[in-house]
Amino acid sequence: xxVISQKPSRDICQRGTSLTIQCxxxxxxxxxxxxxxxxxxxxxxxxxxNQGSEATYESGFVIDKFPxxxxxxxxxxxxxxxxxxxxxxIYLCSVVEMNTEAFFGQGTRLTVV
Amino acid sequence: xxxxxxxxxxxxxxxxxxxxxxxxxTATGYPSLFWYVQYPGEGLQLLLKATxxxxxxxxxxxxxxxxxxxTSFHLEKGSVQVSDSAVYFCALSDPGxxxxxxxxxxxxxxxxx
Numbered sequence: 001x002x003v004i005s006q007k008p009s010r011d012i013c014q015r016g017t018s019l020t021i022q023c024x025x026x027x028x029x030x031x032x033x034x035x036x037x038x039x040x041x042x043x044x045x046x047x048x049x050n051q052g053s054e055a056t057y058e059s060g061f062v063i064d065k066f067p068x069x070x071x072x073x074x075x076x077x078x079x080x081x082x083x084x085x086x087x088x089x090i091y092l093c094s095v096v097e098m099n100t101e102a103f104f105g106q107g108t109r110l111t112v113v
Numbered sequence: 114x115x116x117x118x119x120x121x122x123x124x125x126x127x128x129x130x131x132x133x134x135x136x137x138x139t140a141t142g143y144p145s146l147f148w149y150v151q152y153p154g155e156g157l158q159l160l161l162k163a164t165x166x167x168x169x170x171x172x173x174x175x176x177x178x179x180x181x182x183x184t185s186f187h188l189e190k191g192s193v194q195v196s197d198s199a200v201y202f203c204a205l206s207d208p209g210x211x212x213x214x215x216x217x218x219x220x221x222x223x224x225x226x
Contacts, residue, residue, distance in 0.1 A: 031211070033212075033213065033214075035214075042216040042217060042219050043202070044216075045213055045215075092156075094214070096212040101147075101159055101162060102159070104149075104156050104158070105156060106155075106156040107156060107157075
């Protein structure tokens, strides 16, 4: 199975600032996704990270707030822009390898103060 | 759209007790169904899956059967251990095959010695 490294693992940020989260995979994967897990809640899909083109966002999520890059088949970043306390969540990178199943990174626990 | 309804928690059991976590879904077409588990301090990992009606997924003593007629995928284990204490998520992937996951709310299970 793919090994996913997500950085940072946690951070505390000031409101109004931005944080970029990195997701590195040890093999080429067909699909990469970003999810959010708000405190005490389930996971919600933010977007599909498309290699070499703009990400595909789910309803309720926009590029200006959550810009995503995917320059190659093993790496992606998610930026949380102009943060507010409501953005405090765990952000998870997910990959699909060989069209089988989804694997998840350890997540980035973000606290906005 | 797709949705997953999962039994509310938390659930507290004694060791060797029988565990059931109910999960029902709404989807167009025939999704794949999953149970993911999140152990304390760890990332999300796949526990078992089923890709078509009447399939039974099993792993680590856990089982779930894809019931199309009742749109359900209930998780069961006959004799739980303390090490089974975790949060369990039911999920489905879009029938279109794009591996986007819709998650249930999650059920926290605590097993007492």
